[in-house]
Amino acid sequence: MPHILIVEDEAAIADTLIYALQADGHTTEWMTLGGSAVERQREQPADLIILDIGLPDITGFETCRQLRRFTEVPVMFLTARNDEIDRVVGLEIGADDYVVKPFSPREVTARVRAILKRMAPRAEPAPAATTPAPLQLDTLRMLISYHGQPLTLTRHEFRLLQCLLEQPQRVFSREQLLDALGVSADAGYERTVDSHIKSLRAKLRQVSETGEAIQTHRGLGYSYNPEQA
Template sequence: MPHILIVEDEAAIADTLIFALQGEGFTTTWLSLGAAALEHQRQTPADLIILDIGLPDISGFETCKQLRRFSEVPVLFLSARDAEIDRVVGLEIGADDYVVKPFSPREVAARVRAILKRMAPRPVVEASSTLFRIDAERVQITY
Protein backbone atom coordinates (compact mmCIF):
# COMPACT_ATOMS: atom_id res chain seq x y z
CA MET A 1 0.00 0.00 0.00
CA PRO A 2 1.69 3.25 -1.12
CA HIS A 3 2.49 5.81 1.55
CA ILE A 4 1.79 9.49 0.79
CA LEU A 5 3.43 12.31 2.74
CA ILE A 6 1.24 15.42 2.81
CA VAL A 7 3.12 18.65 3.59
CA GLU A 8 0.44 21.29 4.10
CA ASP A 9 0.08 23.96 6.79
CA GLU A 10 -3.72 24.28 6.54
CA ALA A 11 -5.42 21.55 8.59
CA ALA A 12 -8.69 21.65 6.63
CA ILE A 13 -6.89 21.04 3.34
CA ALA A 14 -4.77 18.28 4.87
CA ASP A 15 -7.88 16.61 6.32
CA THR A 16 -9.56 16.68 2.89
CA LEU A 17 -6.51 15.10 1.26
CA ILE A 18 -6.16 12.47 3.99
CA PHE A 19 -9.82 11.50 3.64
CA ALA A 20 -9.62 11.27 -0.17
CA LEU A 21 -6.32 9.38 -0.27
CA GLN A 22 -7.17 6.93 2.51
CA GLY A 23 -10.48 6.29 0.75
CA GLU A 24 -8.42 5.21 -2.27
CA GLY A 25 -6.35 2.81 -0.16
CA PHE A 26 -3.26 4.93 0.47
CA THR A 27 -1.66 5.40 3.86
CA THR A 28 -0.84 9.02 4.74
CA THR A 29 1.30 11.12 7.02
CA TRP A 30 0.64 14.82 7.49
CA LEU A 31 3.32 17.37 8.35
CA SER A 32 3.05 21.16 8.26
CA LEU A 33 6.70 22.17 7.88
CA GLY A 34 9.17 21.70 5.04
CA ALA A 35 12.12 20.93 7.33
CA ALA A 36 10.11 18.21 9.09
CA ALA A 37 9.18 16.72 5.71
CA LEU A 38 12.85 16.56 4.67
CA GLU A 39 13.77 14.79 7.90
CA HIS A 40 10.80 12.43 7.58
CA GLN A 41 11.83 11.50 4.03
CA ARG A 42 15.37 10.75 5.20
CA GLN A 43 14.13 8.54 8.05
CA THR A 44 10.92 6.97 6.68
CA PRO A 45 10.72 7.48 2.92
CA ALA A 46 7.26 8.01 1.46
CA ASP A 47 6.27 6.77 -2.00
CA LEU A 48 5.02 10.24 -3.04
CA ILE A 49 4.96 13.71 -1.48
CA ILE A 50 2.15 16.24 -1.87
CA LEU A 51 3.86 19.55 -1.15
CA ASP A 52 2.34 22.98 -0.54
CA ILE A 53 4.46 25.92 -1.68
CA GLY A 54 3.46 28.41 1.03
CA LEU A 55 4.82 26.71 4.14
CA PRO A 56 5.58 28.65 7.36
CA ASP A 57 9.27 27.67 7.66
CA ILE A 58 10.79 27.16 4.19
CA SER A 59 8.95 27.37 0.89
CA GLY A 60 7.80 24.27 -0.91
CA PHE A 61 10.12 25.25 -3.77
CA GLU A 62 13.13 25.25 -1.43
CA THR A 63 11.92 22.02 0.22
CA CYS A 64 11.76 20.36 -3.21
CA LYS A 65 15.25 21.60 -4.15
CA GLN A 66 16.70 20.19 -0.93
CA LEU A 67 14.74 16.97 -1.35
CA ARG A 68 16.20 16.43 -4.82
CA ARG A 69 19.70 16.40 -3.33
CA PHE A 70 19.00 13.00 -1.73
CA SER A 71 15.75 11.60 -3.12
CA GLU A 72 13.93 11.00 -6.40
CA VAL A 73 10.55 10.55 -4.68
CA PRO A 74 7.67 11.81 -6.86
CA VAL A 75 6.43 15.27 -5.82
CA LEU A 76 3.05 16.82 -6.54
CA PHE A 77 2.87 20.53 -5.75
CA LEU A 78 -0.45 21.74 -4.36
CA SER A 79 -0.64 25.51 -4.21
CA ALA A 80 -2.85 28.58 -4.39
CA ARG A 81 -0.19 30.12 -6.64
CA ASP A 82 -1.68 29.77 -10.08
CA ALA A 83 0.67 31.92 -12.16
CA GLU A 84 2.29 30.17 -15.09
CA ILE A 85 5.76 31.04 -13.80
CA ASP A 86 5.06 29.25 -10.49
CA ARG A 87 3.88 26.11 -12.30
CA VAL A 88 6.90 26.18 -14.63
CA VAL A 89 9.36 26.74 -11.77
CA GLY A 90 7.77 23.92 -9.77
CA LEU A 91 8.11 21.47 -12.62
CA GLU A 92 11.63 22.61 -13.51
CA ILE A 93 12.96 22.11 -9.98
CA GLY A 94 11.78 18.53 -9.93
CA ALA A 95 8.05 18.23 -9.32
CA ASP A 96 6.11 15.58 -11.23
CA ASP A 97 2.83 17.51 -11.22
CA TYR A 98 1.31 20.80 -10.06
CA VAL A 99 -2.29 21.25 -8.87
CA VAL A 100 -3.81 24.66 -8.12
CA LYS A 101 -6.08 25.31 -5.12
CA PRO A 102 -9.02 25.06 -4.91
CA PHE A 103 -8.78 21.49 -6.10
CA SER A 104 -10.87 18.37 -6.48
CA PRO A 105 -9.78 15.72 -3.95
CA ARG A 106 -10.75 12.99 -6.42
CA GLU A 107 -8.59 14.58 -9.11
CA VAL A 108 -5.61 14.78 -6.74
CA ALA A 109 -6.08 11.09 -5.84
CA ALA A 110 -6.25 10.22 -9.56
CA ARG A 111 -3.07 12.21 -10.24
CA VAL A 112 -1.32 10.41 -7.36
CA ARG A 113 -2.36 7.03 -8.80
CA ALA A 114 -1.15 8.07 -12.27
CA ILE A 115 2.25 9.24 -10.99
CA LEU A 116 2.77 6.09 -8.94
CA LYS A 117 1.75 3.91 -11.88
CA ARG A 118 4.29 5.69 -14.08
CA MET A 119 6.98 5.24 -11.44
CA ALA A 120 6.31 1.52 -10.87
CA PRO A 121 9.08 -0.82 -11.98
CA ARG A 122 8.45 -2.37 -15.36
CA PRO A 123 8.84 -6.09 -15.95
CA VAL A 124 12.25 -7.08 -17.23
CA VAL A 125 12.14 -8.26 -20.83
CA GLU A 126 14.55 -11.11 -21.33
CA ALA A 127 16.34 -11.68 -24.60
CA SER A 128 15.24 -14.80 -26.43
CA SER A 129 17.24 -17.14 -28.60
CA THR A 130 16.24 -19.27 -31.57
CA LEU A 131 16.21 -22.40 -29.39
CA PHE A 132 14.07 -21.17 -26.53
CA ARG A 133 11.89 -18.29 -25.45
CA ILE A 134 11.81 -16.83 -21.94
CA ASP A 135 8.53 -15.33 -20.69
CA ALA A 136 9.46 -13.61 -17.41
CA GLU A 137 5.89 -12.47 -16.72
CA ARG A 138 4.51 -16.01 -16.85
CA VAL A 139 7.73 -17.53 -15.49
CA GLN A 140 7.96 -19.94 -18.45
CA ILE A 141 10.70 -21.12 -20.75
CA THR A 142 9.63 -22.59 -24.08
CA TYR A 143 12.06 -24.82 -25.96
Protein backbone atom coordinates in the same frame (compact mmCIF):
# COMPACT_ATOMS: atom_id res chain seq x y z
CA MET B 1 -0.19 0.22 -0.03
CA PRO B 2 1.53 3.38 -1.32
CA HIS B 3 2.44 5.79 1.46
CA ILE B 4 1.76 9.48 0.83
CA LEU B 5 3.40 12.28 2.82
CA ILE B 6 1.24 15.44 2.93
CA VAL B 7 3.09 18.67 3.76
CA GLU B 8 0.40 21.30 4.31
CA ASP B 9 -0.05 23.89 7.08
CA GLU B 10 -3.84 24.22 6.73
CA ALA B 11 -5.56 21.50 8.73
CA ALA B 12 -8.82 21.59 6.75
CA ILE B 13 -7.02 21.00 3.45
CA ALA B 14 -4.86 18.27 4.97
CA ASP B 15 -7.95 16.51 6.40
CA THR B 16 -9.62 16.57 2.97
CA LEU B 17 -6.54 15.04 1.33
CA ILE B 18 -6.12 12.41 4.04
CA TYR B 19 -9.73 11.29 3.71
CA ALA B 20 -9.63 11.15 -0.10
CA LEU B 21 -6.29 9.35 -0.30
CA GLN B 22 -7.10 6.80 2.39
CA ALA B 23 -10.43 6.09 0.70
CA ASP B 24 -8.43 5.44 -2.49
CA GLY B 25 -6.29 2.82 -0.76
CA HIS B 26 -3.23 4.83 0.32
CA THR B 27 -1.67 5.31 3.73
CA THR B 28 -0.93 8.93 4.68
CA GLU B 29 1.18 11.04 7.00
CA TRP B 30 0.71 14.74 7.63
CA MET B 31 3.35 17.36 8.43
CA THR B 32 3.22 21.15 8.47
CA LEU B 33 6.89 22.09 7.98
CA GLY B 34 9.10 21.63 4.94
CA GLY B 35 12.28 21.05 6.95
CA SER B 36 10.62 18.32 8.99
CA ALA B 37 9.36 16.68 5.80
CA VAL B 38 12.89 16.56 4.38
CA GLU B 39 14.20 14.83 7.51
CA ARG B 40 11.25 12.45 7.53
CA GLN B 41 11.93 11.46 3.94
CA ARG B 42 15.54 10.66 4.87
CA GLU B 43 14.44 8.43 7.74
CA GLN B 44 11.29 6.78 6.38
CA PRO B 45 10.77 7.43 2.66
CA ALA B 46 7.27 7.99 1.34
CA ASP B 47 6.16 6.85 -2.11
CA LEU B 48 4.91 10.32 -3.05
CA ILE B 49 4.90 13.77 -1.42
CA ILE B 50 2.10 16.32 -1.75
CA LEU B 51 3.85 19.60 -1.01
CA ASP B 52 2.26 22.99 -0.35
CA ILE B 53 4.31 25.91 -1.65
CA GLY B 54 3.40 28.36 1.12
CA LEU B 55 4.79 26.70 4.27
CA PRO B 56 5.61 28.44 7.58
CA ASP B 57 9.35 27.64 7.66
CA ILE B 58 10.70 27.25 4.11
CA THR B 59 8.86 27.37 0.81
CA GLY B 60 7.71 24.28 -0.99
CA PHE B 61 10.16 25.16 -3.76
CA GLU B 62 13.09 25.09 -1.32
CA THR B 63 11.76 21.90 0.26
CA CYS B 64 11.71 20.26 -3.17
CA ARG B 65 15.25 21.46 -3.90
CA GLN B 66 16.48 19.86 -0.68
CA LEU B 67 14.62 16.65 -1.44
CA ARG B 68 16.14 16.41 -4.90
CA ARG B 69 19.62 16.35 -3.36
CA PHE B 70 19.05 12.80 -2.16
CA THR B 71 15.78 11.37 -3.54
CA GLU B 72 13.74 11.12 -6.72
CA VAL B 73 10.47 10.65 -4.82
CA PRO B 74 7.53 11.99 -6.88
CA VAL B 75 6.45 15.47 -5.71
CA MET B 76 3.07 17.07 -6.36
CA PHE B 77 2.91 20.80 -5.60
CA LEU B 78 -0.21 22.20 -3.98
CA THR B 79 -0.67 25.97 -4.15
CA ALA B 80 -3.18 28.78 -4.11
CA ARG B 81 -1.22 30.55 -6.84
CA ASN B 82 -1.99 29.91 -10.47
CA ASP B 83 0.79 31.99 -12.04
CA GLU B 84 2.49 30.31 -14.97
CA ILE B 85 5.92 31.25 -13.65
CA ASP B 86 5.24 29.33 -10.43
CA ARG B 87 4.23 26.24 -12.38
CA VAL B 88 7.32 26.50 -14.57
CA VAL B 89 9.64 26.94 -11.58
CA GLY B 90 8.00 24.04 -9.77
CA LEU B 91 8.44 21.68 -12.70
CA GLU B 92 11.98 22.86 -13.39
CA ILE B 93 13.17 22.07 -9.87
CA GLY B 94 11.82 18.53 -10.07
CA ALA B 95 8.08 18.45 -9.37
CA ASP B 96 6.01 15.79 -11.08
CA ASP B 97 2.67 17.61 -10.98
CA TYR B 98 1.06 20.88 -9.89
CA VAL B 99 -2.45 21.29 -8.41
CA VAL B 100 -4.03 24.70 -7.78
CA LYS B 101 -6.36 25.41 -4.85
CA PRO B 102 -9.29 25.07 -4.69
CA PHE B 103 -9.03 21.55 -6.01
CA SER B 104 -11.20 18.49 -6.39
CA PRO B 105 -10.12 15.63 -4.07
CA ARG B 106 -11.02 13.20 -6.85
CA GLU B 107 -8.70 14.99 -9.24
CA VAL B 108 -5.86 14.85 -6.72
CA THR B 109 -6.31 11.12 -6.11
CA ALA B 110 -6.49 10.48 -9.86
CA ARG B 111 -3.26 12.43 -10.38
CA VAL B 112 -1.60 10.55 -7.54
CA ARG B 113 -2.58 7.21 -9.08
CA ALA B 114 -1.25 8.31 -12.47
CA ILE B 115 2.11 9.40 -11.03
CA LEU B 116 2.55 6.23 -9.01
CA LYS B 117 1.66 4.10 -12.01
CA ARG B 118 4.14 5.98 -14.16
CA MET B 119 6.90 5.61 -11.56
CA ALA B 120 6.28 1.93 -10.82
CA PRO B 121 9.00 -0.36 -12.20
CA ARG B 122 7.86 -2.42 -15.14
CA ALA B 123 7.97 -6.13 -14.64
CA GLU B 124 10.35 -7.88 -16.97
CA PRO B 125 8.72 -10.60 -19.02
CA ALA B 126 9.67 -14.05 -17.84
CA PRO B 127 12.13 -15.68 -20.21
CA ALA B 128 10.51 -18.29 -22.38
CA ALA B 129 11.33 -21.80 -21.35
CA THR B 130 13.69 -23.40 -23.82
CA THR B 131 14.00 -27.08 -24.48
CA PRO B 132 17.57 -28.31 -24.99
CA ALA B 133 18.32 -29.54 -28.48
CA PRO B 134 18.10 -33.35 -28.69
CA LEU B 135 21.63 -33.59 -30.09
CA GLN B 136 24.28 -31.74 -28.07
CA LEU B 137 27.80 -31.24 -29.38
CA ASP B 138 30.73 -30.85 -26.96
CA THR B 139 33.82 -30.14 -29.05
CA LEU B 140 36.12 -29.79 -26.02
CA ARG B 141 35.39 -33.32 -24.85
CA MET B 142 34.80 -34.60 -28.39
CA LEU B 143 31.41 -35.85 -27.27
CA ILE B 144 27.93 -35.88 -28.79
CA SER B 145 24.88 -36.61 -26.63
CA TYR B 146 21.44 -37.56 -27.83
CA HIS B 147 18.56 -36.76 -25.45
CA GLY B 148 21.16 -36.45 -22.69
CA GLN B 149 22.78 -39.80 -23.40
CA PRO B 150 26.39 -39.79 -24.65
CA LEU B 151 26.88 -41.65 -27.93
CA THR B 152 29.68 -44.11 -28.49
CA LEU B 153 31.03 -43.04 -31.87
CA THR B 154 34.03 -43.84 -34.01
CA ARG B 155 36.28 -40.98 -35.08
CA HIS B 156 34.69 -40.85 -38.54
CA GLU B 157 31.15 -41.04 -37.12
CA PHE B 158 31.88 -38.19 -34.73
CA ARG B 159 33.27 -35.91 -37.44
CA LEU B 160 30.47 -36.79 -39.83
CA LEU B 161 27.77 -36.01 -37.25
CA GLN B 162 29.64 -32.90 -36.11
CA CYS B 163 29.64 -31.59 -39.68
CA LEU B 164 25.86 -32.05 -39.93
CA LEU B 165 25.13 -30.57 -36.49
CA GLU B 166 27.14 -27.41 -37.06
CA GLN B 167 24.93 -26.42 -40.00
CA PRO B 168 21.41 -27.70 -39.41
CA GLN B 169 19.16 -28.08 -42.47
CA ARG B 170 22.08 -27.72 -44.89
CA VAL B 171 22.29 -30.54 -47.41
CA PHE B 172 25.84 -31.95 -47.64
CA SER B 173 26.91 -33.98 -50.63
CA ARG B 174 28.90 -37.16 -50.07
CA GLU B 175 31.97 -35.37 -51.40
CA GLN B 176 31.57 -32.58 -48.83
CA LEU B 177 31.15 -35.08 -46.02
CA LEU B 178 34.22 -36.98 -47.14
CA ASP B 179 36.11 -33.72 -47.06
CA ALA B 180 34.95 -33.21 -43.46
CA LEU B 181 36.39 -36.66 -42.68
CA GLY B 182 39.66 -35.72 -44.31
CA VAL B 183 39.20 -38.30 -47.08
CA SER B 184 39.67 -37.41 -50.72
CA ALA B 185 36.60 -37.94 -52.90
CA ASP B 186 38.95 -39.05 -55.67
CA ALA B 187 39.74 -42.18 -53.69
CA GLY B 188 36.29 -43.60 -54.49
CA TYR B 189 35.01 -43.69 -50.91
CA GLU B 190 31.65 -41.93 -51.54
CA ARG B 191 29.63 -45.01 -50.57
CA THR B 192 31.57 -45.19 -47.29
CA VAL B 193 29.55 -42.15 -46.21
CA ASP B 194 26.36 -44.19 -46.62
CA SER B 195 27.79 -46.87 -44.36
CA HIS B 196 28.67 -44.34 -41.65
CA ILE B 197 25.21 -42.74 -41.91
CA LYS B 198 23.58 -46.14 -41.52
CA SER B 199 25.67 -46.82 -38.42
CA LEU B 200 24.87 -43.40 -36.96
CA ARG B 201 21.14 -43.89 -37.47
CA ALA B 202 21.31 -47.24 -35.72
CA LYS B 203 23.03 -45.69 -32.70
CA LEU B 204 20.51 -42.84 -32.57
CA ARG B 205 17.60 -45.30 -32.70
CA GLN B 206 19.02 -47.14 -29.70
CA VAL B 207 18.29 -43.95 -27.75
CA SER B 208 15.08 -42.88 -29.49
CA GLU B 209 13.19 -45.06 -31.93
CA THR B 210 11.01 -42.21 -33.20
CA GLY B 211 13.69 -39.67 -34.13
CA GLU B 212 14.84 -39.10 -37.71
CA ALA B 213 17.57 -36.55 -37.12
CA ILE B 214 19.55 -37.42 -40.26
CA GLN B 215 17.58 -36.82 -43.43
CA THR B 216 18.35 -38.38 -46.82
CA HIS B 217 18.06 -36.21 -49.94
CA ARG B 218 18.11 -38.57 -52.89
CA GLY B 219 20.73 -37.71 -55.45
CA LEU B 220 21.99 -34.86 -53.25
CA GLY B 221 23.23 -36.07 -49.88
CA TYR B 222 22.31 -35.75 -46.20
CA SER B 223 21.24 -33.09 -43.70
CA TYR B 224 20.49 -32.72 -40.00
CA ASN B 225 16.94 -31.69 -39.12
CA PRO B 226 16.64 -30.75 -35.42
CA GLU B 227 12.84 -30.69 -35.65
CA GLN B 228 12.84 -34.39 -36.47
CA ALA B 229 15.36 -35.37 -33.80
